[in-house]
Amino acid sequence: MNYYAGIDIGSTAIKLVVIDEEQNLLGSKVAATGALVEKNSMEAYNDLLKDVGLKESDISYLTTTGYGRKLISSADETISEITANALGAKRMGAEFGTVRTIINIGGQDTKAISLDEHGTVVNFAMNDRCAAGTGRFLDMAARNLEISVEQLGEFHFNAKGTPAAVNATCAVFAESEIIGLLGGGHSREEIVAGVHFSIAKRTIRLTKRVGIKDVLYFDGGPALNKGLVAAIEDELGKELAIPKTPQVTTAYGAAIQGLEVHTFEISEAREQA
Amino acid sequence: MSSTGFIAWVGLCLTLVSLGSEGSVGREENSPLWLSGTPPNMEMMKQFSRAHGGMVIRDEERNYSKMLWLRAGDDLKKANYLSDKMGQFYLLDVKSNASQPAPSSADSAHTAIKFKMPDEGYYNAYYMEQNVRDGVRYVDVAKREVLKHNCQLGHDFDVEQHRPQSAKQIPLEVLRLRFDDETYHTRFNSGKNVLFKVLYKGDPVANAAVTISTEEGWSRNSKTDSEGIVSFLVIQDRFKQNEAQEVEKKQYKPKQTEGARKYKKEGKSEHKQAESGGSHGRMRRRSEEFLVTVQYREPSIGEIDGLSYEQSVYTTTFPGHFSPSQSAYKSYAYGLTFGSAGFLVLGIGSYMYRRRRIKPFKEVNLDD
């Protein structure tokens, strides 16, 4: 039995996945990125291997993705997170139907990817330089409102009045704007809902650039935020497909890529032999 | 004057006019006498058939006879047919044998001459009469050249053999000089220069007044040069439109049945005819009569029939046909004028346009 590992090194978190050759998810892990990317990654990698009971030598192919993909010297292969995300979503989203569109909100970027019926990337869009509407923005908002990120969903559904209009979607300016809104008599719930809706609008605008078709798959850390999911669904008028472990889709895709490349190499070697 | 008398008078006038228009009787004073080949009425016309040189009478043996009528008047269409016989007919046949035929009895109402034309070539018919009025002797000569030609006998036209002839009896004679390239089929097309020579008693006359006039009333005066020669450019009086069309409609007989292929040959031969003046045209050509009149005065003293005179005035006429063909009257000069006009118009136009274009910018004009 061959095993494959995928590491997705994002700006905020490192996500790791181990799969077998049937693409079954054996285990996954999320760790903070930090500054010593390679060290942190390898520690988390070893932890995960221990959890699933494998040795490093059992892994046939280690594939890395994400911004830090080139920082891991022991990686067999690197792929971009968009391709990885698509591969992962195709597999993980299979239970919802054929995934044709992916929304991925990460720590510092938002991506929209459209796939064809075979799961190949047809088009994608990313937010431009600023971190507006990304996970980082949610972090900032939660911190300013003195709640935890996990509580955001709860606050969203508890909002009684109209959601506050949050205009500046810039992560840097969020602080001052939220203070302004609090001063204007808005409750925290309203502000949270407002933040969610503003991110939702922004995300949908981005997604429309690649086109919205069939199953709309939503992953990345913020997909765990039920409030945000609800906001996007309300804005879009369409249900989203959320995987059980939305954070690790990309790492999962990276592992699948490793599996495919490895299989291809084996068959090629066989042909040559 | 009573009204009955007036009506009678008008009636008389009308009768006279109608008689005149039928063409018979008298001759106005000083109107030229000339010999015409056109029968005076349609009844007569039926006896004639077409041949080279005009209408002829053809008998059973295919012998040609020609008949000429004596007419008087400048207007060649309406000139009166004369019926009095004051003068004498003369005839010169092809071989210059002279005779003095009597007036023909074929048309008793008019003065006419009829003669047989056995040989190929030019016959010259003359009529001459003289009278004295107010001490002046008037000698009037009418001459006509008649060509006999039968295409079946060949086309060898010898200019020498057919050179113009003159009769000894005729004091003032007009000769039409032959063209260098003359054939039996040569026509006097408009645009050609026709030369006439005037002889008085066999010698060329310088400075004789010669007039040419045509059916349509065009005329031109000229004087002979030192050799007695005068030249006229045969001009085409403009046809009356209807008449031209009548001719076309009546006589236009297209022969093409083989379709397009034939057209080309037609086009070409037509062109060649225009060049050579041949008569094998697809259409019969229109022809018009012209009349050359020469006058010559000479002081001479004598007496005729008891009337004495101190001066003689000789008048000789020479009629003929000329052909306004398709290429009836073409002018190179005008052609070149129009051509150069086009040349200049566009040349100057484009020069001006180009000059104007050198100027930087021309505003767009709006029509208001």
Place this chain on the structure above:
Amino acid sequence: MTVEEFPIKQDLKKKVRKIETGEQRHVRHEAMEAKEVLNEIVNHFSGNPESMDYFYERFEALYCDRQKPHDDKKVIGTMCVQIPDEIIYAAGAVPVRMCNGFYADEQVGSEFMPAKSCSLVKASLGMLKSGTNPYCDDVEMIVNPTTCDQKTKTGSVMRDMGYDVYDMELPPVKESEEGREYWRRSVRKFTKNLKDITGEKVTRKKLKQTIGKVAKAQHSYHRIQQLRKAVPAPVLGKDIFLATNAFFFDDLERWTEAMDRLGDEIEQRVADKHNAAGVRTPRIIFTGSPPIFPNLKIPLMIEQADAVIVADETCSSNRLLNDMVSVDEWFLYDMVDAIADRYLKSCTCPVFTLNEDRQRRLVELYKMYNADGVVYQSFAGCQVYELEQRSIAKILEENGIPMLYIETDYSPSQSGQLSTRIEAFVESLKSRKRKLA
């Protein structure tokens, strides 16, 4: 000034250090930038064509060693691709394209332009302001066509800097007869007015000669273009970008010779079935805002991400050299009009109202060069390219051609995100290719 003169080399014995002047600092910045990009072009790729050395050296000489490209001739600066080189050559001067790609210059230029304006315009202005570019001193006149708003307006800024600026009027509509006539007048006027600057009249004979010379240069470029159609790709796009960039300032005949040598080498490579990239490397058509040395960021990223640029549709390369003048009768009028037509009618610059030509051109390039995708670069603030992006994307999509739209500027940052996009695009092209195979 050469690198040796930089005060950075301290005289250790005397233990004194002169502080750089602004100009020296700017020169150093430019040299650093140029050196870095040249390094990347030369050293990060293996198997560079040998005849590219000429071009590498040309750039190094110009930006690091500050050698003037033209000593003896008058230099006429041009701001856009629409200024006819032939006429300037015929007037006895040398055209030098003032479009610039230095980040250091862009920083200087930001002073004169709004924050959200195009990097290229800012950098060009910055170059003129700092005046450190080796050919800036000699520029007799800058010909500034009225292309996009930003370029049009920079005319006055350049005038304020003390340059002699000639505004050449370009119509915004190129399809109409009025537009054609308008531009012809502009070109005719320019031909006439050039004499005042250069002192040499454009004559029939001279213009004919220079048309021939420029045509020769174009032919050698075209030859390489034809060779680039070969599969596998015999040469990388970054090299061609660099070579065509040298056309901006290099001596025409020397450049042509160098291109001929490069052509010979590429021809040999095609015969040898040499592969400049990988076996499954996607072939890319590059379009949009022009990559101008040293801002070859995006082309380099593309080729580092294992794709190869086989053709481009930019005014620094293909649009600059593609269309040639044909003349029926070698008279001044005919030649000038022919030149005017060539620079207007075939121009696919997005400033014109319609961009149908550019759409067709891209589709055709895609087919002709057996490409797999299109990368569309737009400088942030370049409204016309940003605007056209949609219509181009639509046409390409209709034709089933994948396109990556990248908004970028001259800043060296943001490369992390850019490379992710480019790599993802290249990967998607690869998987598409695999599937098609």
Place this chain on the structure above:
Amino acid sequence: MTKIKNWVNHVDLRSFRFWFQLAAFVLLVYGGRLAIDLGNSLPTFSCGYNRENGGVCYLLPLQHQLAQPWSRLFSGMGLAVLTGLGTFVLWFIVINKGWCGYICPLGTIQDWITALRKKMGIRYSTYSDDQFKKLKVIKYVLLLLLIFIPLGIGGQFLSHDLGTPFCKICPGRMIVPMFNGDFSQWVIDFASTERMILTALGMFITGLFLVGSFIKKRFFCFFCPMSALHYIFAKLSPFKLIKDGGKCTRCGDCYRVCDMEIRPIADDVVSVDILKDDCIMCLKCVAACPEEGCLKVNVLGKTVFEATESGFKKRMTPPEE
């Protein structure tokens, strides 16, 4: 095969055309002397007034035939008209409008006048777009007139003196026979008002023709009713001028060399069959097109001559002095 193709695509069209035109000129203008007769349905201005021609321009017999009395025209003669037209079409489709660019004696003469102007260093004139659009209608008007005037004559509405009206005003009648030393057409015919006007107009137009073709390339072809007649049948010809709009960069090189100033050749990127009514199919555009395979000549769907980059290079690079 590739070699031949290559050779064709690199041909020096200018001199090829010159010699071809010269040969065609001799054949048609002096052919009669050599006992050559190609009939009288030729789709080119081989003037019937030229006595030595090697074949006759179709317009002359056409006008003749149509002037038949109607009773004749609409019975047996009609068949002859159709036969003539059929022959004309058969001749025409062989090389399509190439008749104008390569064979027409009047066209060749214009090219020679152009060459003379070139020698003298005088530039040519052009029409503006506006003028072009207005003027191009003239040839259709002439075509209609040359059909309806003879019909009017046949129906006895018009005078016979208006027969072959176009030939009367066609400068070919004056100019082509001239090459056989025949100047007999350089006249005004005073036989009737109609003739006088037509022949005067003809001479005037001859004057225009001579100046016009001196300053404007192929001046007369623009007004040529034969060209209009050609265009009616152009689609039937297997000889086609094809444009691949996708490859076109609209650089206008083809328009620049076009003697007929046909703008769509450069601007139209939609039409495949790019032959326009004014085209004389001289193929200069194909020779001047720098885009590989953008313009080409197809015969029965097979490309015989096409634009190539190397061909352009060979033909269009100015000779170094």
